Amino acid sequence: MERNPVGKLLLFGATGDLARRMLLPSLYGLHADGLLPDGLTITGSARGDLDDDGFRAEAKKALDEFLPADRKDEAALSGFLKRLQFQPVDLSDENTFAPLAEKIGDVSGGLAIFLSTAPSLFEPAVKGLEKVGLAGPTVRIGLEKPLGYDLASSREINDTVAAVFPEERIFRIDHYLGKETVQNILALRFGNSFFEPVWNARGIDNVQITVSETVGLEDRAGYYDGAGALRDMVTNHMLQLVALIAMEPPARFTPTDVRDEKAKVFRSLRQIPPEEVPHCTVTGQYVGGAVKGEIVKGYDEELGRDSTTETFVAIKAHVDNWRWQGVPFYLRTGKRMPVRRSEIAIQFKPVPHSMFAGRGGLLQPNTLVIRLQPEEYIELLVMAKEPGLDRDGVRLREVPLKLSLDAEFAGTRRRIAYERLLLDLIEGDQTLFVRRDEVEAQWIWTDAIRAGWAANGMKPKHYPAGTWGPSAAIALTERDGVTWQDD
Ligand SMILES: NC(=O)C1=CN([C@@H]2O[C@H](COP(=O)(O)OP(=O)(O)OC[C@H]3O[C@@H](n4cnc5c(N)ncnc54)[C@H](OP(=O)(O)O)[C@@H]3O)[C@@H](O)[C@H]2O)C=CC1
Numbered sequence: 001m002e003r004n005p006v007g008k009l010l011l012f013g014a015t016g017d018l019a020r021r022m023l024l025p026s027l028y029g030l031h032a033d034g035l036l037p038d039g040l041t042i043t044g045s046a047r048g049d050l051d052d053d054g055f056r057a058e059a060k061k062a063l064d065e066f067l068p069a070d071r072k073d074e075a076a077l078s079g080f081l082k083r084l085q086f087q088p089v090d091l092s093d094e095n096t097f098a099p100l101a102e103k104i105g106d107v108s109g110g111l112a113i114f115l116s117t118a119p120s121l122f123e124p125a126v127k128g129l130e131k132v133g134l135a136g137p138t139v140r141i142g143l144e145k146p147l148g149y150d151l152a153s154s155r156e157i158n159d160t161v162a163a164v165f166p167e168e169r170i171f172r173i174d175h176y177l178g179k180e181t182v183q184n185i186l187a188l189r190f191g192n193s194f195f196e197p198v199w200n201a202r203g204i205d206n207v208q209i210t211v212s213e214t215v216g217l218e219d220r221a222g223y224y225d226g227a228g229a230l231r232d233m234v235t236n237h238m239l240q241l242v243a244l245i246a247m248e249p250p251a252r253f254t255p256t257d258v259r260d261e262k263a264k265v266f267r268s269l270r271q272i273p274p275e276e277v278p279h280c281t282v283t284g285q286y287v288g289g290a291v292k293g294e295i296v297k298g299y300d301e302e303l304g305r306d307s308t309t310e311t312f313v314a315i316k317a318h319v320d321n322w323r324w325q326g327v328p329f330y331l332r333t334g335k336r337m338p339v340r341r342s343e344i345a346i347q348f349k350p351v352p353h354s355m356f357a358g359r360g361g362l363l364q365p366n367t368l369v370i371r372l373q374p375e376e377y378i379e380l381l382v383m384a385k386e387p388g389l390d391r392d393g394v395r396l397r398e399v400p401l402k403l404s405l406d407a408e409f410a411g412t413r414r415r416i417a418y419e420r421l422l423l424d425l426i427e428g429d430q431t432l433f434v435r436r437d438e439v440e441a442q443w444i445w446t447d448a449i450r451a452g453w454a455a456n457g458m459k460p461k462h463y464p465a466g467t468w469g470p471s472a473a474i475a476l477t478e479r480d481g482v483t484w485q486d487d
Pocket residue numbers: 012013014015016017018019045046047048089090091092116117118119121144145146223
């Protein structure tokens with residue numbers, strides 16, 4: 001598709017945690033690799049009373065702290081800092097926008113805006129931008145999550161932004177879509193011919209998606225306690241992974257074709273009726289324990305009060321369409337788990353008949369493991385004959401056919417997900433951004449689960465930090481004769 005780079009970038013929330021840890025290092029990475037348009041200026045803004053030099057100093061501090069040592073290059077750094085300027089802005093004050101517009105100047109060469117602020121500020125932001133002429137046809141806007149906390153609030157945010165920006169100029173971020181390995185799912189499925197014939201209910205028994213984290217609340221109690229694991233991770237990142245695994249092949253790699261196919265998956269998600277919710281979902285909250293050998297506090301202790309927010313959720317989901325009829329998608333995500341891992345395991349159906357029965361032990365069904373992080377690999381578990389001269393049959397064992405993306409692409413720098421997304425925002429490619437109908441279909445599905453929790457008075461079960469969640473999460477799959485893929 002045709003790319004259409006802008007000449008200016010405006011970053012709201014430029015002094016915040018996300019900007020310091022991810023956005024500024026990503027922009028620096030793009031600059032250092034010569035990927036930013038020549039002359040692109042980056043205007044940071046926040047309420048803090050900084051001038052251009054003050055912001056450059058803050059940005060330098062952030063880069064010193066968060067850039068890996070091998071990425072620091074003094075010449076590139078100094079060139080990058082020259083792109084930066086700063087305008088103090090209080091988004092809740094409508095008088096803030098006129099001086100901002102003056103600082104930004106002419107936007108006929110295109111302006112990309114990134115709103116890295118709380119969603120409660122989206123409304124005053126877009127209204128203020130419109131008033132001072134910073135929302136016209138040459139301007140596009142990127143929105144950070146959370147895009148609401150349920151369908152109604154998400155619609156409100158979407159309506160607010162849509163009143164000023166048309167959908168083709170709105171870039172909703174789901175940073176998982178910026179991850180190399182997540183995009184690799186598309187390459188694996190649609191760049192190879194051998195998976196597609198078995199990529200359906202005839203070939204696949206079940207799909208498991210795990211996103212486990214070792215961290216706890218970090219410094220985000222205010223946000224996280226109001227969100228919980230379902231809203232924080234499932235509504236967005238995990239459902240995007242479901243969509244990439246379950247979608248039909250798009251005709252072309254374009255924003256419309258890819259997002260149309262993902263949206264169809266979201267619309268096909270089987271809504272779990274309230275009476276089924278206790279059987280199809282498990283929620284948990286960590287209590288004190290040990291993670292990777294370190295003793296950590298429980299959630300309530302970290303928070304400083306009692307809470308019923310879930311820090312773990314496991315769900316048995318179904319995609320009700322022809323391709324996936326009867327195939328469970330098991331999802332689980334949690335904080336304070338034993339390891340940090342994002343992984344998709346596709347378990348294929350067993351062979352229809354084993355000629356080795358009684359003469360070589362049990363056959364394991366093939367499993368395809370797509371490890372997204374921290375390692376990046378694709379592994380197919382296949383049965384192989386153990387070497388030997390057994391007279392009473394053959395000895396079979398499951399062995400991995402492993403493609404390590406880390407090793408195969410060792411010479412290629414691993415990029416921060418935001419590098420991809422910021423570049424696409426600057427150049428106007430929406431393929432890896434989430435369309436409104438996707439977001440709303442995601443909320444419809446997760447709202448039904450929350451309604452089921454409320455209707456059944458479900459409270460999270462405690463699990464010790466450093467474990468794989470409440471035992472009910474094991475039972476969720478074992479009832480179906482399926483074991484979570486934990487090595
Ligand atoms: N941090 C993370 O890892 C992630 C964050 N997000 C989301 O990204 C957004 C930003 O997060 P994060 O950086 O962590 O938040 P922070 O609280 O660290 O930063 C918020 C930023 O917004 C500015 N700000 C706050 N109020 C106003 C205002 N009234 N007018 C103008 N600027 C304002 C702050 O500066 P000042 O106070 O000086 O005005 C600061 O620069 C949030 O919506 C968050 O949920 C999403 C995914 C991950």
